[in-house]
Amino acid sequence: MNIIETKNLTKSYGKSRGIIDVNLDIEEGEIFGFIGPNGAGKSTFIRTLLTLIYPTSGSATIFGKDVVTSGPEIKEEIGYLPSEVFYYDDMKVIDLLRYSGSFYKQKSSNDIEKRIKELADLLDLDLKKQIDDLSYGNKKKVGIIQGLLHEPKLIILDEPTGGLDPLIQQKFFNLLREENKRGATILFSSHILSEVQKLCQRVAIIKEGKIIKVEKVSSLVDNNYKRFKLETVSGVTKQYFADLSGVSDLKISGNSISFLYRGRINDVTKKIAELDLSNMLVEEPDLEEIFLHYYQKEK
Amino acid sequence: MNIWRHELRSLSKSTLIWTVALSLGVIVFLSMFPAFTKDIETSQKLLNNFPPALRSALGISLKSFFTIYGFFAYLFTFITLAGAIQAMNLGVGTISKEISGKTIDFLLTKPISRAKVISAKLLATLSCLVFTNIIFSLTALICAKIVSTESFSSLTFLLVSATFFLVQLFFLALGSVFTVIISKIKSVIAVSLPTVFAFFVVSELGAILGNENVRYITPFKFFDPIYTINHNAYELRFLLIEIVFVLICILLTYVIYEKKDIRAAA
Numbered sequence: 001m002n003i004i005e006t007k008n009l010t011k012s013y014g015k016s017r018g019i020i021d022v023n024l025d026i027e028e029g030e031i032f033g034f035i036g037p038n039g040a041g042k043s044t045f046i047r048t049l050l051t052l053i054y055p056t057s058g059s060a061t062i063f064g065k066d067v068v069t070s071g072p073e074i075k076e077e078i079g080y081l082p083s084e085v086f087y088y089d090d091m092k093v094i095d096l097l098r099y100s101g102s103f104y105k106q107k108s109s110n111d112i113e114k115r116i117k118e119l120a121d122l123l124d125l126d127l128k129k130q131i132d133d134l135s136y137g138n139k140k141k142v143g144i145i146q147g148l149l150h151e152p153k154l155i156i157l158d159e160p161t162g163g164l165d166p167l168i169q170q171k172f173f174n175l176l177r178e179e180n181k182r183g184a185t186i187l188f189s190s191h192i193l194s195e196v197q198k199l200c201q202r203v204a205i206i207k208e209g210k211i212i213k214v215e216k217v218s219s220l221v222d223n224n225y226k227r228f229k230l231e232t233v234s235g236v237t238k239q240y241f242a243d244l245s246g247v248s249d250l251k252i253s254g255n256s257i258s259f260l261y262r263g264r265i266n267d268v269t270k271k272i273a274e275l276d277l278s279n280m281l282v283e284e285p286d287l288e289e290i291f292l293h294y295y296q297k298e299k
Numbered sequence: 300m301n302i303w304r305h306e307l308r309s310l311s312k313s314t315l316i317w318t319v320a321l322s323l324g325v326i327v328f329l330s331m332f333p334a335f336t337k338d339i340e341t342s343q344k345l346l347n348n349f350p351p352a353l354r355s356a357l358g359i360s361l362k363s364f365f366t367i368y369g370f371f372a373y374l375f376t377f378i379t380l381a382g383a384i385q386a387m388n389l390g391v392g393t394i395s396k397e398i399s400g401k402t403i404d405f406l407l408t409k410p411i412s413r414a415k416v417i418s419a420k421l422l423a424t425l426s427c428l429v430f431t432n433i434i435f436s437l438t439a440l441i442c443a444k445i446v447s448t449e450s451f452s453s454l455t456f457l458l459v460s461a462t463f464f465l466v467q468l469f470f471l472a473l474g475s476v477f478t479v480i481i482s483k484i485k486s487v488i489a490v491s492l493p494t495v496f497a498f499f500v501v502s503e504l505g506a507i508l509g510n511e512n513v514r515y516i517t518p519f520k521f522f523d524p525i526y527t528i529n530h531n532a533y534e535l536r537f538l539l540i541e542i543v544f545v546l547i548c549i550l551l552t553y554v555i556y557e558k559k560d561i562r563a564a565a
Contacts (some may be wrong), residue, residue, distance in 0.1 A: 078408070084401075
């Protein structure tokens with residue numbers, strides 16, 4: 001079953017870009033990554049799903065229900081953590097979390113209370129402090145607890161890791177994996193690819209408001225692309241590799257050659273065999289490189 | 300109900316301050332009543348020397364000034380001005396503070412409809428006003444009973460003091476509409492003070508110039524205390540204008556808020 005389904009979802013704000021014709025299916029139990037640089041439309045997409053903003057055209061369903069008409073009902077089962085968290089400064093952490101929990105009518109206050117304590121212990125957060133006195137990172141922890149305290153079926157995270165130190169980030173990711181094992185579906189938006197690579201199973205790449213690629217993280221990284229780095233004894237013309245189909249991001253400086261390759265390995269090794277090499281390195285490209293490559297190709 | 304409780308908690312302090320200040324104001328003022336009435340003739344002569352325009356601007360009617368109602372009605376001009384500011388602050392502040400404090404994302408991603416958010420917030424502000432009014436009216440009534448030498452009808456007195464609530468309701472409703480129309484309100488006072496004073500100035504100018512039509516556009520003149528004292532009722536026309544205006548404002552607040560895009564905090 002698809003937890004999130006969008007059909008030609010479009011949001012335009014006057015002149016500035018929003019999102020255009022986004023078609024996306026996110027399946028139950030997935031950790032789905034949503035990557036793109038700042039301003040590509042990630043937040044617009046997420047805010048439309050949460051009906052903080054309304055679509056210009058197209059539609060979106062969550063749990064099979066239309067987001068616009070069944071918003072409150074759907075949100076009963078959604079946990080949301082925005083990139084920047086803002087809470088009522090004059091409240092204590094525990095009061096804010098109780099207030100947050102009081103919206104979820106299906107959960108008993110005992111369960112919520114227990115969960116708050118559990119999560120606060122795990123993340124090492126002092127519940128008695130005033131929100132106003134918290135550091136940015138600690139506010140973020142409040143955000144994490146606030147998003148997870150009702151054990152939602154769908155967790156939506158909009159660039160959630162900013163301001164978290166690596167240790168807490170690790171704990172946070174483990175927490176998300178646990179939630180995922182429990183059955184929660186996770187939509188994780190980020191502009192940091194290594195995060196997405198660590199956590200997600202599938203990923204959508206968004207650029208200028210359009211989805212340009214949806215693929216499994218494993219297939220993006222594993223099979224398709226190899227990064228070749230060669231050192232030759234004598235120089236090679238750019239043309240030599242540019243002729244070979246599947247080569248991209250080709251860089252030649254002096255005797256060093258570097259390119260991404262996607263295609264039959266035999267084709268490229270034959271080509272390389274004809275060169276007089278002094279050194280060679282073949283590696284898995286990280287997602288970052290593939291991502292940049294997508295971005296350049298689409299320009 | 301949880302939003303209502305949350306709002307009440309955050310509004311309790313300011314409501315208490317307003318209530319105490321308004322009540323103190325009425326106590327201080329009404330305690331001067333005996334001084335005015337001790338020697339009515341002298342006081343009357345003094346007031347007679349005031350230019351008529353000033354008298355009408357101040358809401359002084361020579362016929363009734365020396366009765367407890369009339370004296371109270373006079374005070375009312377200024378008390379309602381203060382009350383209008385309290386109400387407008389509530390109307391503007393309660394909805395817009397979620398945007399200016401950027402807590403709106405938190406609130407609207409909870410499983411609750413926007414209409415319910417508005418209802419809870421309006422109900423909370425209304426609760427504050429009702430509280431202020433009950434304390435204020437009772438304080439005024441008790442003071443009046445103490446200082447007045449002749450007996451008077453508590454009902455009439457309370458009817459006059461209830462116009463305070465009606466004026467507040469007007470500004471509460473107006474304030475709510477403002478918050479959904481104006482995209483970002485940085486300072487509540489900067490919106491509420493000029494609005495309230497604009498209405499007040501219009502009503503004062505109308506009184507000075509003797510222009511009766513002004514009464515239709517400013518709530519400060521909707522409910523003429525002299526009429527209320529004489530008839531034990533409000534003028535139906537103006538009561539209707541008030542009701543229609545408030546209903547339209549509230550309706551607009553719901554409709555606009557329901558469709559509004561909540562842009563990312565930046």
